[in-house]
Amino acid sequence: MKINRWEDHYTRLARNEKWLARSVYKLEQIDNRFKIFQKGDRLLDIGCFPGSWSQYGLKRVGSKGEVVGMDLTPPRHSFPSNFRFIQADVLSLDLGWLGEEIALRDVVISDLAPQTTGVRSVDATRSVSLAGRAAEIAYAVLKKKGHFICKVFEGEDLNAFRAETSTHFRQTKLFRPTATRKGSREIYLVGLDLVK
Numbered sequence: 001m002k003i004n005r006w007e008d009h010y011t012r013l014a015r016n017e018k019w020l021a022r023s024v025y026k027l028e029q030i031d032n033r034f035k036i037f038q039k040g041d042r043l044l045d046i047g048c049f050p051g052s053w054s055q056y057g058l059k060r061v062g063s064k065g066e067v068v069g070m071d072l073t074p075p076r077h078s079f080p081s082n083f084r085f086i087q088a089d090v091l092s093l094d095l096g097w098l099g100e101e102i103a104l105r106d107v108v109i110s111d112l113a114p115q116t117t118g119v120r121s122v123d124a125t126r127s128v129s130l131a132g133r134a135a136e137i138a139y140a141v142l143k144k145k146g147h148f149i150c151k152v153f154e155g156e157d158l159n160a161f162r163a164e165t166s167t168h169f170r171q172t173k174l175f176r177p178t179a180t181r182k183g184s185r186e187i188y189l190v191g192l193d194l195v196k
C-alpha cells in the first residue's frame with residue numbers, strides 16, 4: 001500500500017468536512033484564540049488558493065459580509081456571489097489600484113508561502129519578504145482597528161518583521177496553531193487593532 005506522508009488527522013478531517021485544504025484548521029484555531037471575525041466583515045485573503053481560508057471566512061462573515069481572495073492561481077472551486085477573486089502577483093501589485101478596486105477591509109489574512117528550496121535560510125528570507133508585502137497591503141486597505149493574520153517562517157528576520165508590524169497595531173502576537181505540521185517552521189503573526 002502506498003503511504004502518503006502528508007496524510008494526517010487534519011487532512012482526513014478536512015476531506016470529511018469538505019474544506020478545500022487542511023490549513024483551514026490553523027485559521028480556525030487562530031480565530032478561536034483571538035476572536036478575529038464578525039458577521040458582516042469585509043475580508044481580504046492574500047494567497048487564497050485553493051481556498052479553504054476563504055471558505056472559512058465566508059462562513060464567519062455570513063451573507064452580509066464579503067471576501068476578496070487574491071493569488072497567482074485562480075480557485076477551481078465555485079464560491080458564492082459575495083466572494084471576488086483577483087488574480088495577481090502581490091509583489092508587483094499596484095496598491096493604489098487595489099485601494100480603488102475594493103472597499104476598506106475589516107480583516108486581512110495572508111497565508112502566502114514561497115516555493116520552498118529546502119534551504120532554511122533562503123526559504124525564511126523569501127517568506128519574510130512575502131509577509132512584509134502582505135503587511136504593506138494590510139496597512140493600505142485595512143480600516144482603523146482592523147486585524148491582520150500573516151504566515152511567516154521562523155528565521156533571523158522574524159524579530160525585525162514583528163517589530164515593524166508592532167508600530168502599526170495596538171498589539172501583535174506570534175501564534176503557532178496545533179494544526180501546524182510537526183517540523184514546520186511556520187508561525188502566524190496576528191496584528192490586532194490597526195492604529196491609523
Ligand SMILES: C[S@@+](CC[C@H](N)C(=O)[O-])C[C@H]1O[C@@H](n2cnc3c(N)ncnc32)[C@H](O)[C@@H]1O
Nearest residue numbers: 047049050051052053071072089090111112113
Ligand atoms: C499555502 S497556500 C495558501 C492556502 C490557502 N490559505 C488555503 O487555505 O486554501 C499559499 C499560496 O500563496 C500563493 N502565492 C505565493 N506567492 C505569491 C505571490 N507572489 N502573489 C500571489 N500569490 C502568491 C501561492 O500561489 C499559494 O496558492
